[in-house]
Amino acid sequence: MPELPEVEVVRSGLERHLRGSLIESVEVLDPRSLRRDPEGPERFAAALSGRVLADVARRGKYVWLILADPSAPASALAAGEVGERGVVVHLGMSGQALIKEPDAARERHLRIRMRLLTPDGAVRDLRFVDQRIFGGMFLDPLVPAADGAPGASLSALALPLLPASVSHIGRDPLDAHFDAAAFRRRLRRTSSGIKRVLLDQTVLSGIGNIYADESLWRARLHYAKPADSLTAAQADAILHASTEVMTEALAAGGTSFDALYINVNGESGYFERGLNVYGRAGKQCPRCAELPVPGVIVREPFMNRSSYRCPRCQRAPRGFRAG
DNA sequence: CTATGAACCTGCAAGC
């Protein structure tokens, strides 16, 4: 469910609540949420209990909690002295990371609970709630970023590290070290449809089905247009559009269609009203609305899901056949 | 290497 803006809303909320907090205990209520953890629930809980959280970082749709170095003094936190592992959190389609009072009612899909002691002495829960269990948590070693730049798109400590299992994920468009020239070169190397490329998290990360469609609408491009047929200007237009739409969505607290996507305090974002095509089949294209014959948004099957576009603004490439 | 498809899950809405 969540794409970059929604995940960043969660990351910044976690950072605000978790930096410097002590993990007192960990309770794994459903081991399926630790499917990707190599050592299993008991060792996961044991490894985290008693540790302090130094930072919360993100690349694309992946978030990770960085553990403080247990042998370093508290003053080392600010200097970026951190432990060797991070706790990766991926929300999948329906995951939530919530900060709650410990006695708050148990959520229906609560999967993992961490009891925390905050630096100012409060006791809080970090709760991982996930209806569909496509997301999860796992412990992962931190490794140097390939380019030596900070491994995360955003975090307080600009560490040149990231979890090993996130290292294949490309930088996201909001990352200060995103390489636009490399992105243009990558597009020229493939004849895949542009939306397929935008959804490939190794090319650039953070874009999912909503923001792919919204970016393509803003750039007036059809999802099936071969990447290697795009001009440099069109490639830049996509990059500009995706950066713009995700920045706007982030400012609005993300996109929420229902109670599934919420921030760490349980609040919904309001960017749904900023969407121009996604989920709007049968409605007029906002850009065509003033024309004599306005375009009407269509929904088309694409990669076992849906694509939304305006047939007037986003013409099919030559020889394109739907389905 | 690229490109599909299936698998992993639960819940909700629409249609019969």
Place this chain on the structure above:
DNA sequence: TGCTTGCAGGTTCATA
């Protein structure tokens, strides 16, 4: 009132 089908903000792995 059921029951069935389709659909949902994602990723990974297996098969052509």
